[in-house]
Amino acid sequence: MSQKEFFIKRYEALGWKYHDAKPRQAIRINITNAEGWDVAERLRTLGIELEKIPFLENGYWIKKTKFSVGATTEYLLGMYSIQEAASQIPATLFTDLRDNAVLDACAAPGGKTVQLADLMDNTGVIVALDVKKNRLTALANQLERCSVKNTVVYCLDARKASKLKMKFDKILLDVPCSGNFAADTEWFKRRTFGDVQRNAKLQREILAEAVNVLAEDGEIVYSTCSLEPEEDELNIDWAVKTLELKVEKISCYGEKSPTKIFGKRLDSQIENCRRIWPGKTQGFFVCKLKRA
Amino acid sequence: MKFISDFTERFGVKIEFDKKNVVEKENRYFLLNDRLKGLITDDFFYAGVYLGTVKNGVFLPSVNLLKIIAKKEKANKVFVDERSAWLFICGRDIFKRGITKIEGSRKKGDYTLVLNRHGECLGFGIILKDLNDFEKGVAIKNVLDIGDFLRREKKHQEE
Numbered sequence: 001m002s003q004k005e006f007f008i009k010r011y012e013a014l015g016w017k018y019h020d021a022k023p024r025q026a027i028r029i030n031i032t033n034a035e036g037w038d039v040a041e042r043l044r045t046l047g048i049e050l051e052k053i054p055f056l057e058n059g060y061w062i063k064k065t066k067f068s069v070g071a072t073t074e075y076l077l078g079m080y081s082i083q084e085a086a087s088q089i090p091a092t093l094f095t096d097l098r099d100n101a102v103l104d105a106c107a108a109p110g111g112k113t114v115q116l117a118d119l120m121d122n123t124g125v126i127v128a129l130d131v132k133k134n135r136l137t138a139l140a141n142q143l144e145r146c147s148v149k150n151t152v153v154y155c156l157d158a159r160k161a162s163k164l165k166m167k168f169d170k171i172l173l174d175v176p177c178s179g180n181f182a183a184d185t186e187w188f189k190r191r192t193f194g195d196v197q198r199n200a201k202l203q204r205e206i207l208a209e210a211v212n213v214l215a216e217d218g219e220i221v222y223s224t225c226s227l228e229p230e231e232d233e234l235n236i237d238w239a240v241k242t243l244e245l246k247v248e249k250i251s252c253y254g255e256k257s258p259t260k261i262f263g264k265r266l267d268s269q270i271e272n273c274r275r276i277w278p279g280k281t282q283g284f285f286v287c288k289l290k291r292a
Numbered sequence: 293m294k295f296i297s298d299f300t301e302r303f304g305v306k307i308e309f310d311k312k313n314v315v316e317k318e319n320r321y322f323l324l325n326d327r328l329k330g331l332i333t334d335d336f337f338y339a340g341v342y343l344g345t346v347k348n349g350v351f352l353p354s355v356n357l358l359k360i361i362a363k364k365e366k367a368n369k370v371f372v373d374e375r376s377a378w379l380f381i382c383g384r385d386i387f388k389r390g391i392t393k394i395e396g397s398r399k400k401g402d403y404t405l406v407l408n409r410h411g412e413c414l415g416f417g418i419i420l421k422d423l424n425d426f427e428k429g430v431a432i433k434n435v436l437d438i439g440d441f442l443r444r445e446k447k448h449q450e451e
Contacts, residue, residue, distance in 0.1 A: 037410075070442070070445075071442060073377065073378070073381060073408065073412070073414070073438070076381065076438040076439060076441050076442065077412055077438060124327065125327045125328060125331065127331075133337075134451070136337050136338070137444075137448055138445070138448055139338070140337065140338040140342070141441060141444050141445065141448070143338060143342075144342050144354055144355060144356060144441075145355070145438075145441045147341075147356055147359065149325065149340055149341050150325065150327070150328070150340075151338070151339070151340075152328055152331070152332055152336050152338070152339040152340070153336065153337040153338040153339065154333075154335065154336055154337060155335075155337050164333075166331065
């Protein structure tokens with residue numbers, strides 16, 4: 001059995017029939033930075049055709065454009081960011097971010113950090129971490145372009161977040177993952193089940209450390225762009241049972257996660273997670289956690 | 293932070309940041325709010341509002357600092373037409389014919405911010421000739437423009 005067949009069989013076992021998918025390019029308006037402008041309208045006058053993403057407040061798909069949306073004055077002024085539709089979901093799931101202490105534990109290249117700052121209206125503080133120093137430059141450029149004011153960036157492994165000696169009201173764990181075939185045409189050739197297992201282990205370590213730095217009534221939003229249950233539902237099932245977390249109900253795009261995976265019965269709370277199969281967006285998984 | 297206030301003075305306004313709110317990291321300068329000031333540790337990579345860097349003794353401002361200067365009513369500003377604005381972002385100089393409005397200094401050698409028709413700051417340049425004295429030719433030499441973000445992205449991808 002080829003790698004591709006192996007993974008496709010797993011998706012079928014989860015109830016999804018494989019088909020090719022190419023996610024559409026999407027943008028997110030940075031409201032704080034738009035300074036009252038109707039940015040979508042400005043882009044339309046430039047000849048960029050947009051389609052509102054129905055499940056996102058500030059998201060638009062690019063329908064048609066004659067030039068790169070990453071090279072307009074509006075982009076360079078930080079009025080919008082280029083951010084895939086599904087990846088715009090996690091930051092919106094927190095309740096009331098204003099004035100909070102927020103940890104963005106795996107932050108580079110910074111699309112979600114900028115989104116958090118926008119949702120916070122630059123109040124409070126964001127601590128953004130990434131373990132790879134060469135990725136921090138891209139993150140810093142994003143913060144400068146979008147005039148983010150409330151963020152401090154450290155080159156630090158999320159598994160060592162306790163070193164910060166801080167407690168966080170909100171923690172975004174957009175963890176390193178195996179990705180998915182819709183976001184990478186070579187995915188089936190590149191990825192092995194061993195990669196999935198390695199990433200799942202790393203993700204558990206990051207989850208465990210996040211709990212150590214979470215404020216008593218704090219919230220964790222966990223997300224991946226992996227379709228593999230080991231990185232998604234099975235990790236959250238482990239977190240519920242091991243880290244004494246509960247899965248909060250969320251209202252967002254996506255299907256309820258299955259509570260029985262490859263014959264294994266999971267905690268019933270797992271159905272509060274959302275699994276997004278590739279189609280209108282790339283593949284994605286997201287959930288919100290609190291202390292039980 | 294005298295070099296920062298000296299820099300802003302070249303636009304006809306003196307902006308002085310409280311020393312206590314500015315931190316330096318490897319010759320890069322950042323403006324912090326009270327909340328960040330209270331928690332930041334020495335090993336940070338980036339924080340608050342990036343103001344600029346000093347290279348070979350010369351202060352190179354950030355786009356954020358230019359935006360702060362642009363908020364000052366008395367700062368030197370030229371407003372340019374759409375075509376000139378686009379060319380400026382692509383790294384080109386400003387021709388006299390592209391200028392639609394001038395505020396503040398028109399004097400050769402002074403710095404001036406370059407704004408588009410919406411009043412958005414696109415960067416800054418040096419006035420090459422007294423702006424009252426001539427009709428044609430290059431008026432403002434491009435020093436920094438927001439297209440730099442793209443050039444940085446490209447450079448980063450190549451690395």
